[in-house]
Amino acid sequence: MSTEKSTARKIFEWHEQRLPIVSFIDHAVGSQYPAPRNLNYFWNFGSLAGFMLVTMILTGVFLAMNYTPHESMAFDSVERIMRDVNYGWLIRYMHFNGASFFFIAVYIHIFRGLYYGSYKAPREVLWWIGILILLAMMATAFLGYVLPWGQMSFSGATVITNLFSAIPVVGNTIVTLLWGGFAVANPTLNRFFSLHYLLPFVIVGLVFLHIWALHIPGSNNPLGIELTAKDKIPFHPYYTVKDAFGVGVFLLFYFGIVFYAPNLLGDVTNYMKANPLTTPPNVVPEWYFLPYYAILRSIPNKLLGVIAMFGSLLILFVVPWLDTSRIRSAVFRPVYKAFFWVFVVDCLVLGYCGSQHPEGLPLILSRVGTAWYFLHFLILMPVIGWLETPKPLPASISEPVLNPAE
Amino acid sequence: MRKSVLTAIAAFALALPISAMGAEEEIHLPKQTWSFDGVFGKYDKVQLQRGFQVYKEVCASCHSLQYISFRNLEALGYSEGQIKALANEYDIDDGPDEAGDMFKRKGRPADHLPKPYPNDAFARASNGGALPPDLSLMAKAREGGPDYIYNLLLGYEDAPKDMTLADGMNYNKFFPGHQIAMPQQITDGRVTYDDKETPTTAAQISKDVTAFLMWTAEPKLEIRHATGFRVLLYTLFFTILAYLLKRRIWSRIEKH
Numbered sequence: 001m002s003t004e005k006s007t008a009r010k011i012f013e014w015h016e017q018r019l020p021i022v023s024f025i026d027h028a029v030g031s032q033y034p035a036p037r038n039l040n041y042f043w044n045f046g047s048l049a050g051f052m053l054v055t056m057i058l059t060g061v062f063l064a065m066n067y068t069p070h071e072s073m074a075f076d077s078v079e080r081i082m083r084d085v086n087y088g089w090l091i092r093y094m095h096f097n098g099a100s101f102f103f104i105a106v107y108i109h110i111f112r113g114l115y116y117g118s119y120k121a122p123r124e125v126l127w128w129i130g131i132l133i134l135l136a137m138m139a140t141a142f143l144g145y146v147l148p149w150g151q152m153s154f155s156g157a158t159v160i161t162n163l164f165s166a167i168p169v170v171g172n173t174i175v176t177l178l179w180g181g182f183a184v185a186n187p188t189l190n191r192f193f194s195l196h197y198l199l200p201f202v203i204v205g206l207v208f209l210h211i212w213a214l215h216i217p218g219s220n221n222p223l224g225i226e227l228t229a230k231d232k233i234p235f236h237p238y239y240t241v242k243d244a245f246g247v248g249v250f251l252l253f254y255f256g257i258v259f260y261a262p263n264l265l266g267d268v269t270n271y272m273k274a275n276p277l278t279t280p281p282n283v284v285p286e287w288y289f290l291p292y293y294a295i296l297r298s299i300p301n302k303l304l305g306v307i308a309m310f311g312s313l314l315i316l317f318v319v320p321w322l323d324t325s326r327i328r329s330a331v332f333r334p335v336y337k338a339f340f341w342v343f344v345v346d347c348l349v350l351g352y353c354g355s356q357h358p359e360g361l362p363l364i365l366s367r368v369g370t371a372w373y374f375l376h377f378l379i380l381m382p383v384i385g386w387l388e389t390p391k392p393l394p395a396s397i398s399e400p401v402l403n404p405a406e
Numbered sequence: 407m408r409k410s411v412l413t414a415i416a417a418f419a420l421a422l423p424i425s426a427m428g429a430e431e432e433i434h435l436p437k438q439t440w441s442f443d444g445v446f447g448k449y450d451k452v453q454l455q456r457g458f459q460v461y462k463e464v465c466a467s468c469h470s471l472q473y474i475s476f477r478n479l480e481a482l483g484y485s486e487g488q489i490k491a492l493a494n495e496y497d498i499d500d501g502p503d504e505a506g507d508m509f510k511r512k513g514r515p516a517d518h519l520p521k522p523y524p525n526d527a528f529a530r531a532s533n534g535g536a537l538p539p540d541l542s543l544m545a546k547a548r549e550g551g552p553d554y555i556y557n558l559l560l561g562y563e564d565a566p567k568d569m570t571l572a573d574g575m576n577y578n579k580f581f582p583g584h585q586i587a588m589p590q591q592i593t594d595g596r597v598t599y600d601d602k603e604t605p606t607t608a609a610q611i612s613k614d615v616t617a618f619l620m621w622t623a624e625p626k627l628e629i630r631h632a633t634g635f636r637v638l639l640y641t642l643f644f645t646i647l648a649y650l651l652k653r654r655i656w657s658r659i660e661k662h
Binding site for chain 2: 089241242259268
């Protein structure tokens with residue numbers, strides 16, 4: 001190797017001295033970020049969520065070029081995208097199903113955090129920012145669902161904005177502000193479009209904070225123990241290549257749906273233009289909101305239902321303190337592990353109940369499910385932490401391998 | 407502890423009022439096989455042309471296809487000349503002209519298929535208060551999609567003895583609630599096909615017009631299927647390469 005620097009190298013170093021952006025990226029997700037060597041495939045879902053965020057922003061920008069946010073033109077402009085815009089059908093199906101796959105990635109990412117105790121000290125702020133990202137995503141998804149101005153868009157907008165009227169004193173004023181008038185109408189659609197375009201960039205900002213907060217303590221790992229330098233490997237190339245493989249597998253599922261079942265996750269009712277004079281027999285949100293919807297409808301009092309629904313999300317902020325165990329990973333917590341899976345089933349049951357009419361068995365199930373949801377966080381998490389005897393922790397990743405006799 | 411918690415939950419669930427069990431009836435739609443089913447599914451252009459003929463001769467007198475232009479029918483295999491001739495059969499409202507008057511002119515390929523009624527109120531007035539819906543998206547706007555349309559067209563029966571139909575309504579076993587304003591339209595021999603070979607049974611006619619309506623709802627289905635196959639093949643190739651690269655790179659640390 002010649003000691004003489006190439007011209008390209010000199011230009012690069014000149015630029016790095018003034019704005020060290022390449023070093024910055026290298027420290028964030030490159031060779032200078034030491035990551036645990038034992039991360040399993042559940043750790044792929046963070047990068048997958050980031051990948052979906054970029055996919056959603058790119059497809060969304062191109063959709064916005066052809067979309068008309070007007071109550072009498074929105075539906076037709078979406079149909080024009082589907083029929084007359086070059087590859088408009090592809091961009092729209094990618095965006096529409098992309099929301100679902102974004103939520104799939106994020107939900108698995110969150111459950112991974114719950115299982116391996118990634119919210120515990122010193123990662124509480126990292127966890128908080130993650131919840132903020134979830135909330136911003138949910139707002140964005142709801143706003144976006146309204147934009148095609150189909151029958152379910154309209155009903156969804158009406159039902160969800162009406163929730164705020166449950167707030168005492170100021171409720172109706174808030175709803176009027178959300179609507180831009182006294183009913184869901186053109187001003188509502190206009191402001192929803194504006195906010196739907198704004199919030200994704202707020203999410204991008206939050207993702208930067210999320211990654212920043214991740215880098216202070218570094219990544220958690222399946223064992224949940226503090227790692228020494230010898231148990232760490234550079235993020236690049238080890239995890240960049242692993243994430244690339246993960247993106248490939250994820251894309252196979254995503255494209256499978258986009259190309260072969262693009263309307264599977266949607267509601268047929270939204271292929272009818274919004275008509276304020278009719279209401280669909282069963283107003284249901286998209287699948288990723290169903291558990292919250294079940295919680296909302298399980299309580300016969302509107303205000304309490306709204307409080308429970310938002311509470312089911314806000315309770316996540318205090319999870320680092322509700323969990324009293326000092327052991328992070330559920331791998332060493334047999335009782336918590338069992339209840340973790342019960343909780344997963346509970347969320348799925350709530351999701352099913354959210355899709356059903358709130359009567360009969362689904363209503364009973366959603367009430368039990370809602371009670372269990374809060375019981376899990378408010379009672380089981382602290383109590384299990386106090387009473388459970390955890391399994392012995394290894395001192396390092398290599399220890400169980402080095403001392404198999406123990 | 408656990409026991410008392412469970413008792414509390416059970417008490418909570420049971421103490422709350424339980425409304426009557428869902429009374430909604432599940433309607434089973436017998437599934438049909440369609441040429442556009444599956445990964446390699448395509449439209450049968452000859453069938454779409456027959457379906458268009460059914461739409462034109464039967465459905466079009468009440469139902470619009472607002473998102474379809476004459477030019478779109480090229481996808482059914484018609485030539486440019488045939489489409490010009492077809493559009494030419496229609497009188498289209500246009501204007502205003504230089505004198506400020508609206509006028510009629512012959513249709514052009516770029517025109518949308520004309521609607522049967524000038525507005526919804528007129529449509530209702532002509533149909534005993536019922537509004538015949540636009541059919542462009544019908545195959546995607548109902549549970550069951552094409553299977554729903556096909557079965558609905560054939561699902562007319564005499565109403566059960568214990569059911570009284572409202573004035574002007576018809577009984578259809580596949581329609582939610584079973585009372586539909588549209589009378590039975592598709593019967594054996596309702597249209598005469600040019601090819602003389604395709605049977606003109608009610609089932610065949612329904613099948614053809616349903617396939618046509620699937621095309622109006624999802625005109626890009628063929629290119630979607632074809633593009634998807636290539637995209638998935640490429641993604642699979644990329645994923646395998648990424649996996650092999652991952653194994654090779656990770657072998658550096660797993661050795662020691």
